[in-house]
Amino acid sequence: MIKFVKDYNIVTEPACGASIFAADRPDYLEKYFGNLLKYDIFILIACNGSSSYIEDVIQYQDIIEKNR
Numbered sequence: 001m002i003k004f005v006k007d008y009n010i011v012t013e014p015a016c017g018a019s020i021f022a023a024d025r026p027d028y029l030e031k032y033f034g035n036l037l038k039y040d041i042f043i044l045i046a047c048n049g050s051s052s053y054i055e056d057v058i059q060y061q062d063i064i065e066k067n068r
Contacts (some may be wrong), residue, residue, distance in 0.1 A: 002061050011054050016046035 004020045
């Protein structure tokens with residue numbers, strides 16, 4: 001999620017992290033679904049949420065770094 005915020009300047013709630021990860025990492029989709037062709041279609045649904053702010057993302061990043 002943090003990479004997504006840095007790359008696209010969009011903040012979402014953590015619950016949609018799985019969809020964001022799949023959208024941003026086609027190599028993982030290929031790992032599970034095989035070689036993807038240009039006409040293969042995936043629909044990923046991500047909810048923005050109503051209480052997500054950049055400060056929250058920074059706080060989550062700090063928590064992750066402290067627990068590594």
